[in-house]
Amino acid sequence: MSLQHIGLSEINGPLVVLDHVQGASFDEMVEITLDDGSMRLGRIVQIEGEKVIIQVFEGTNDVSLTNTKTRLLGKPMELPVSKELLGRTFNGAGTPIDGLGKIYSSKQMDINGLPLNPVARVYPRNYINTGISSIDCLTTLIRGQKLPIFTGSGLPHNQLAVQIVKQAKVADDDGKGFAVVFGAMGVTNDVANYFKRSFKEAGVMDRVVMFVNLANDPIIERILTPRCALTAAEYLAYEENMHVLVIYSDVTSYCEAVREFSSSKGEIPGRKGYPGYLYSDLASLYERAGIIKDASGSVTQIPILTMPNNDITHPVPDLTGYITEGQITLDLALHSAGIYPPVAILPSLSRLMKDGIGQGYTRKEHQDLANQLFASYAHVQDVKSLTSVIGEDELSPVDRQYIGFGKLFEEHFLNQGDDSNRSIIETLDLGWSLLSTLPRSALERLDNDLLDQYYDHEKALKLFHIKEEKIIKELEKSGD
Structure with a gap:
């Protein structure tokens, strides 16, 4: 039996309070009818005895305390799902x-996620090829992983997100479908149009599902956006057996909506005004990535979050780092130098990388090559620090070669443009060519068998137009 309640006890921002309600459930959907006959949806977000607090999706403007009619629907918010989601x-x-028009569907799914048994999860293996060398080689995205992008104001994270959507594909060619679910939270109209236009121009819209929440849309809708996106991804992955990559931006906008909503409920604030449950709230999103038994598909997440003032200790990136399996960090200095994508590889990390690369996935020496590139580029930063103290003229010949290697690495490996789609083999070969500009004795993380097979100093000098007799000067000019 469905009862209709007439009148409200209180209206506070996007929340309304209804008293003398029995049998209500947390997250239950509510249908609200206004004086003029128009209808709005809400959901129960708090229950105190027979008093319930309802979150109204479209806001509470023109809502009357006396004549508003409220009916509990007896179910949580659900998303109609079918394969027709693709391209919409x-x-x-x-x-x-x-x-x-509406999606034709014979099934509705709870947006709060499937109740997965942790024992049913399968450890992520194999990688997703993004076509971007700095990601594919050094912070490899593994199928079923959650790998966020930490960015800052003015950095090209939207451009990078579009490039990943256009280029990403599963590593193996076994006939399984691949789809991208894209969620935009709190974006401006021009950014939303940029995403739509880019996907259509690239011809990938038929495998993309988009959920768009604009900056002037209700904050309540912003809280629902990632949940709707992940519900669509779970359906495509676990029932249509597709490999689904979920990209949503900006998580910081989402967290600010959670903070505003928490404040309107009168909850005690935590760090920087965010609610104390922000960690578990973010975990309820991030932990929906993965692979489960008896399903051929997978859900992989790339959340994008803007760090206020580029502060990685801010609560949003800080809590995200505890939940996810690494991060890809964008760097303002690289961006200012004209390098795209400006991925700072030293603070970037993919914790699951070791289990999805190597023999049978990419190439057997992938991990050793990545370790050597990390070590060599880290030594470049040490040499730069030393240069600021003693001056460039006092550097040893080997350290000068490292300076040259650093310039080559940033110019040819990190910098590849937004229309370059490199295969994993091209990326690994380029890494070997760059390492081959250094003396063989400096490559301490590679064994002799690998060096015998891939190290070719003369070929590298020719590739980067470096003359042997002027090697130091040429390296200092980035090989131009």
Whole structure:
């Protein structure tokens, strides 16, 4: 039996309070009818005895305390799902906004996620090829992983997100489908149009599902956006057996919406005003990545979050780092130098990388090559620090070669443009060519068998147009 309640006890921002309610459930959907007959949806976010607090999705403007009619629907918020999701665009609450009508579906799924048994999870293996060398070689994205991108104001994270959507594909060619679910939270109209236009121009829209929440949309809808996106991903992965890459931006906008909503409920704030449950709230999103038994598909996440003032100790990146399996960090100095994508590889990390690369996945020497590139580039930073103290003229010949290697590495390996799609083999070969500009004795993390097979000093000098008799000067000019 469905009861209809007339009148409200209180209205506070996006929240309304209803008293004398029995049998209500947390997260239960509510249908609210206004004086003029229009209808709005809400959900129960707090229960205190027979008093319930309802979050109204479309806001509480024109809502009356006396004549508003409220009906509990007896179910949580659900998203209609089918394979028709592909190629469609929705708002943050899962309503189509592309003018193509409603989704025909015989199934509805709870947006709060599937109740997965942790024992049913399968350890992530194999990688997703993004075509971007700094990611594929050094912070490899593993199928079923959650790997965020830490960025800052003014950095090209939106451009990088579009490039990953356009280029990403599963490593093996076994006939399984691949799809991308893209969620935009709190973006401006021009950014939303940039995403839509880029996907259509690249011809990848037929394998993309978009959920768009604009900056002027209700904050409640912003809280729903990643949950709707992940629900669509879970359906495609676990019921349609597709490999799904979920990219959503900006997590910081989402967290600010959670903070505003928490404040309107009168909750005690934690660090920087965020609620104390922000960690578990973020975990409820990030932990929906993975692979489960008896399903051929997978859900991989790349959340993008802007660090306020580029502060990695801010609560949002700080808590994210505890939950996820590494991070890809973008660097303002590299961006200012004209390098795209400006991935700072030293603070970047992929904790699952070791289990999805190597023999049978990429190439047997991938891990050793990545370790040597990390070590060599780290030594470049040490030499730069030393140069600021003693001057460049006092550097040893080997240290000068490291300076040259650093310039070559940034110019040819990190910098590849937004239209360059490198295969993993091209990326690994380029890494070997760059290491071959250094003396063989300096490559201490590679064994002799690998060096005999891949190290070719003369070929590297020719590739980067370096003359042997002027090697130091030429290296200092980045090989131009």
